Amino acid sequence: MDQQLHVFVTVAEMENFSRAAEELHMTQPAVSQYIQSFERTMGTKLLERSNKFVRLNKAGEIVYHHAKEILGLYTKMHYLIxxxxxxxxxxxxxxxxxxxxxxxxxxxxxxxxxxxxxxxxxxxxxxxxxxxxxxxxxxxxxxxxxxxxxxxxxxxxxxxEDPMYLVASPKHRFAQKNGEISLSELEEETWIVRENGSGTREATEKMFRLCEMIPKHTLEFGSTQLIKESVEAGIGISLLSYWAIRKECSMGALKIINVNQLPILRxxxxxxxxxxxxxxxxxxxxxxxxxxxxx
CATH class of the missing domain: 3.40.190.10 (Periplasmic binding protein-like II)
Structure with a gap:
């Protein structure tokens, strides 16, 4: 059964019998026989076939999802033994x-x-x-x-622990300012944040709650590196991990901005x-x- 699952998953991911056969170091007829035998075992068709593509149907999507889990468990069991x-x-x-x-x-x-x-x-x-x-x-x-x-x-x-700091370009007005930065100034600034589901986004929203602030301008980027480059270019400010900014701060490319509620520890x-x-x-x-x- 594990070989049938492996063949089925490979065909589903390659979306092509020929490419799957090449990946598995098998002949195409052998791959087709495995799939037919597996579909008989499951009691239903799992793949939609045409001359141009092979795609999962609804039943195939269910089987594919569980097959990935089963193969992962099988591999883990093998290496534990x-x-x-x-x-x-x-x-x-x-x-x-x-x-x-x-x-x-x-x-x-x-x-x-x-x-x-x-x-x-x-x-x-x-x-x-x-x-x-x-x-x-x-x-x-x-x-x-x-x-x-x-x-x-x-x-x-x-x-x-991972301390989170507010960072800006060394040329940013916050970096040039002596004294405390007000809440209204933070709210007016453009904040560059990560996407929902990110731990960095979670920490940023925690800071907003602690400061009781709602930024008027936000940009959402899906990469920490892109955020750092954008902050360095002067597009806005961001809350980032110590681990992510330590090199740029030591080189003078980014500047940590002191705010009373920071750093946030996660x-x-x-x-x-x-x-x-x-x-x-x-x-x-x-x-x-x-x-x-x-x-």
């Missing part, structure tokens, strides 16, 4: 929200590679909600998310679905906990 007798090695699928994934995770991976070169990580970057959903679906071994995330189906362990948290851990996952979590404090 393999771990019992072998040294720390094998694949490790890691998901991380943008701030941690782009600015902290590379340093953790470098240490892991030095100590455990046989571990093969694959990295998925997304916002907090996206990463949690992939862990829920058994498509990631572990996720690292930002903010006050909760889900009764997941094991969530805060492991590090948490980075590990997100797990299964109570069982491979050796690779165990050592990765240990390395995470060793790197929990910002310098």
């Amino acid at each position: 393999d771990d019992l007798t072998n040294k720390t090695s094998g694949p490790l699928s890691i998901g991380a929200s943008y701030t941690f994934g782009e600015y902290v995770l590379p340093h953790v991976l470098a240490k892991m590679h030095k100590k455990y070169p046989l571990i093969i990580p694959t990295i998925t970057i997304g916002n907090t909600r996206e990463i949690a959903n992939l862990v829920l679906g058994h498509q990631l071994d572990v996720g690292i998310v930002e903010g006050e995330f909760k889900d009764k189906h997941l094991v969530i362990e805060p492991f590090a 948490k980075f948290s590990v997100v797990l679905r299964s109570p069982f851990q491979t050796k690779a996952l165990t050592v990765f979590l240990e390395l995470l906990r060793e790197n929990k404090q910002a310098p």
Whole structure:
């Protein structure tokens, strides 16, 4: 059954029998036989076929969603058993929200590679909600998310603090001003924020509530790097993680603006679905906990 699921998922993702056969190192007739046998087992057609494409029908979408979870669990089971007798090695699928994934995770991976070169990580970057959903679906071994995330189906362990600061261009009027910045000045400024579902967006909205302010102008960007470049160019101001801005601040490209309510402290948290851990996952979590404090 696991081979049928693997063939079905590959065909669904490739949307073509020939490309799926090439990916699976099989002949096209063999792929077709697997699909026909699987559809007989399921008792219904799962794919809409034409000369130009192969697409999932409604039943196929349901089966595809669950097949991804089943294959993820099967792979995890295999490596857990393999771990019992072998040294720390094998694949490790890691998901991380943008701030941690782009600015902290590379340093953790470098240490892991030095100590455990046989571990093969694959990295998925997304916002907090996206990463949690992939862990829920058994498509990631572990996720690292930002903010006050909760889900009764997941094991969530805060492991590090992440201070959030207001930043502007060094040429911005806030950077040139001596003394406290008023609430009305903050409200009049253009704020550049992340998208809904992002931990950084959650922290920004928390700041707005603490300051009891509603900015008159906001721009929503889906990338922290794009926000930093836009702030540096003078388009607006933003609330960003220490980890994301430390290099630019040390180089003078960005300036931290002092506001009474800041920094806002949020948490980075590990997100797990299964109570069982491979050796690779165990050592990765240990390395995470060793790197929990910002310098």
